[in-house]
Amino acid sequence: MSVITKTIQVKTKGEDDIIDITDQTSKGIEGSKMKNGVVTIFVSGSTAALTTIEYEPGLLSDFPKMLERVAPKNIDYGHEKLWHDGNGHSHVRASLVGPSLTVPFCNGQMMLGTWQQIVLLELDTRSRERNLVLQILGE
Amino acid sequence: MSVITKTIQVKTKGEDDIIDITDQTSKGIEGSKMKNGVVTIFVSGSTAALTTIEYEPGLLSDFPKMLERVAPKNIDYGHEKLWHDGNGHSHVRASLVGPSLTVPFCNGQMMLGTWQQIVLLELDTRSRERNLVLQILGE
Amino acid sequence: MSVITKTIQVKTKGEDDIIDITDQTSKGIEGSKMKNGVVTIFVSGSTAALTTIEYEPGLLSDFPKMLERVAPKNIDYGHEKLWHDGNGHSHVRASLVGPSLTVPFCNGQMMLGTWQQIVLLELDTRSRERNLVLQILGE
Numbered sequence: 001m002s003v004i005t006k007t008i009q010v011k012t013k014g015e016d017d018i019i020d021i022t023d024q025t026s027k028g029i030e031g032s033k034m035k036n037g038v039v040t041i042f043v044s045g046s047t048a049a050l051t052t053i054e055y056e057p058g059l060l061s062d063f064p065k066m067l068e069r070v071a072p073k074n075i076d077y078g079h080e081k082l083w084h085d086g087n088g089h090s091h092v093r094a095s096l097v098g099p100s101l102t103v104p105f106c107n108g109q110m111m112l113g114t115w116q117q118i119v120l121l122e123l124d125t126r127s128r129e130r131n132l133v134l135q136i137l138g139e
Numbered sequence: 140m141s142v143i144t145k146t147i148q149v150k151t152k153g154e155d156d157i158i159d160i161t162d163q164t165s166k167g168i169e170g171s172k173m174k175n176g177v178v179t180i181f182v183s184g185s186t187a188a189l190t191t192i193e194y195e196p197g198l199l200s201d202f203p204k205m206l207e208r209v210a211p212k213n214i215d216y217g218h219e220k221l222w223h224d225g226n227g228h229s230h231v232r233a234s235l236v237g238p239s240l241t242v243p244f245c246n247g248q249m250m251l252g253t254w255q256q257i258v259l260l261e262l263d264t265r266s267r268e269r270n271l272v273l274q275i276l277g278e
Numbered sequence: 279m280s281v282i283t284k285t286i287q288v289k290t291k292g293e294d295d296i297i298d299i300t301d302q303t304s305k306g307i308e309g310s311k312m313k314n315g316v317v318t319i320f321v322s323g324s325t326a327a328l329t330t331i332e333y334e335p336g337l338l339s340d341f342p343k344m345l346e347r348v349a350p351k352n353i354d355y356g357h358e359k360l361w362h363d364g365n366g367h368s369h370v371r372a373s374l375v376g377p378s379l380t381v382p383f384c385n386g387q388m389m390l391g392t393w394q395q396i397v398l399l400e401l402d403t404r405s406r407e408r409n410l411v412l413q414i415l416g417e
Contacts, residue, residue, distance in 0.1 A: 045391040058217030078336030104274035113184040135382035197356030243413035
């Protein structure tokens, strides 16, 4: 067994941008030459998150609407007292969804469903350059 | 160190069915003969999720009620425009809770609390055959 | 590659206490002498959870307010019928956020953002002694 680290850079368009990173993750595993193991995908930063979703336009609007119900933009956030940058809701949403996702792979293929893609959620209020780490453990 | 893959098949009863998979996961670890490591449990598909909960009837109804507050069934979902199968809320809930759970084990035992069970959440609107992967890394 | 287990004990102050465990996690990795791998942090128990957040006072109040919106304290919980200990909302919140977090490290350093700390969320209604496991896999 060994560990191989790959990185992915993603330029996001701003709030509620949801980017499919499945292909880049698959290429990382392919490049590792490993057949069986897990990949941990991690986003550095506290206003972005990772999950899986069926990547189609309806859900790409449905999911942010759910986040707006649980952490609305236009309410007061204590975070504003520190930074005044209007992204308190972004932080709360990111902490709820989480920055880390671990996916098993077998015979070089991730065990995703046909309609299940890995996505980066941009939750900050502006375009960002996001750095993701793929930590691949296996053999 | 090595990697061993086990699979679990679960037939769910439909929406809001919550299935305790702790025993099957424990048996997978036992079968691997490993003593120390982690198991990553992953559900293929975008309308199911994994977490831990105290497995008792009260919470098995409390948890879906929370999901109904954050992603109600009877509101409009963009997802309906694609499939018309009435499970937009199922997708949103699954992406929020997440498809992956990693649990450490030591001396062959998962480090769960006494009142903490590993569960599969069926969030789709009908009975499904679910395929779970246990990816066990350790020694 | 190998596996090393470390434990962290944390005495929490009660509901909505959020404890920064980044330094203790870093020390665990340092003590393992590993340079590259992943650490899985896991909290035993069903009324606590783990995530990352920018650790500043505003967000430490904003995040519990979000949890109060999705799982309010003062509504009925089926869980009360079993235990009568007034923490149904604690369980629901803990299952939503989740008990496990996996973070990659490279050159001995976790790949966290500058403003991103690892936190234990105490969601129970009273002070607790929490036992966390750090399962470190790497080389």
